[in-house]
Amino acid sequence: MKKSILITRPKAQAQEIVQYMQNNNFEVFVEPTFAVQNFSLLEDALLQRLSYKNISAIIVTSGNAANMALEVIKKLNLGKEIKIFAVGKKTALTFSAAGYENIIYAKENSAEGLKKIILQDIGILAKKEYVLLYFCGEFISLDFKEELAKYSLKLEKIISYKIIENDSFSSEFLKIAKESNFDFVLLYSRNSAKHFFELLKKHNLLECFKSSQILCLSEKILSFVRSSGFNNSITFDENIILKKFYE
Numbered sequence: 001m002k003k004s005i006l007i008t009r010p011k012a013q014a015q016e017i018v019q020y021m022q023n024n025n026f027e028v029f030v031e032p033t034f035a036v037q038n039f040s041l042l043e044d045a046l047l048q049r050l051s052y053k054n055i056s057a058i059i060v061t062s063g064n065a066a067n068m069a070l071e072v073i074k075k076l077n078l079g080k081e082i083k084i085f086a087v088g089k090k091t092a093l094t095f096s097a098a099g100y101e102n103i104i105y106a107k108e109n110s111a112e113g114l115k116k117i118i119l120q121d122i123g124i125l126a127k128k129e130y131v132l133l134y135f136c137g138e139f140i141s142l143d144f145k146e147e148l149a150k151y152s153l154k155l156e157k158i159i160s161y162k163i164i165e166n167d168s169f170s171s172e173f174l175k176i177a178k179e180s181n182f183d184f185v186l187l188y189s190r191n192s193a194k195h196f197f198e199l200l201k202k203h204n205l206l207e208c209f210k211s212s213q214i215l216c217l218s219e220k221i222l223s224f225v226r227s228s229g230f231n232n233s234i235t236f237d238e239n240i241i242l243k244k245f246y247e
Contacts, residue, residue: 002027005184006212008196010035013063016090017186020245029182031173033196035164036064047075050156056130057083059118059144061111065135065160066094072133072158073100083121087114089246109236109246110218111142118144119151126152138162141190141220165195169203177205181212186242188217190224197228215239 003026007014010032021028055078060069066086073082083102086092088109095103106113118125125132134144134155139162145155169177187193193216200206214233216222225233236242 003183004029004180005186006031006182007186008033008192009186009188017245021241024241026184029173029176031169033166033192033199035166036161037164038064038067038161039159047072050133051076053131053156054129055082055133056125056127057085057121057132059085059114059132059134059155060091060095061087061114061134061136061140061142061144062161063087063091063094064137065158066091068158068160069133069135070095070098072135085114085118087111108218110220111140111144112218112220115142115144115147118148118153122151122153130154131156133158135160139191163191166199169199169205174203174205177203177208181208183212184215185209185212186215187221187225190221193221193225193228215242 005021005026005028007017007028007030009017009030011030013036014030018028018030050072055076058069058073058078060066069084080100081102082100083104084092084095084100086095086103086105089105089107092103092105104117106117131154132148134157136144136157136159138159145157148155185196187196197206200209210230212232214225214230216225216233216235219235222233222235236246
């Protein structure tokens with residue numbers, strides 16, 4: 001019998017993982033709890049100001065920010081050799097597919113993991129005349145500009161997108177959730193986990209998910225999920241199938 005899994009990302013972002021889980025004999029459901037609004041390319045004035053800076057590297061903390069980062073790299077003619085620090089392998093693949101080779105990514109697939117690999121290059125990156133471009137969302141759990149300033153790193157923070165939370169589950173999902181249980185639920189951020197639980201509470205569905213195993217992208221999310229009463233929870237790395245997908 002197939003195991004059922006719920007993915008809480010927007011459908012456009014979930015296509016690859018959906019196909020992968022289906023190929024591994026899972027019945028997959030996608031119910032986005034938020035939408036992503038990408039911002040347009042930077043103003044000419046800001047691009048002009050950035051063009052006078054010695055940009056040593058790019059930091060990308062989300063796959064949602066990757067497209068703007070690529071556009072800015074091209075606009076500033078930074079070249080294919082520019083060093084790129086990416087939050088995880090999937091984000092790194094966006095840049096390698098565009099022909100960039102000097103890419104380093106966090107195997108932990110987390111902000112803390114990304115911070116660790118950046119600090120490994122602290123001797124080069126902390127030169128006074130160097131600046132790093134930092135692409136992120138409107139709401140973040142770790143502000144790299146503030147965090148890395150402690151190590152004398154200078155960052156230009158470029159907000160690339162914002163998350164718009166859905167105020168309700170779809171009627172189709174509500175019907176399914178009330179009639180059957182999901183074996184697994186995938187959660188990708190602390191904020192999305194928090195909002196997911198808020199929607200469950202709003203629709204009186206909390207008890208329907210007590211038997212589900214919550215799969216969390218990072219230890220930070222896992223800690224929040226368990227503190228919310230969902231003790232049957234593990235990280236992606238502890239699930240063999242998901243670990244292979246993200247390796």
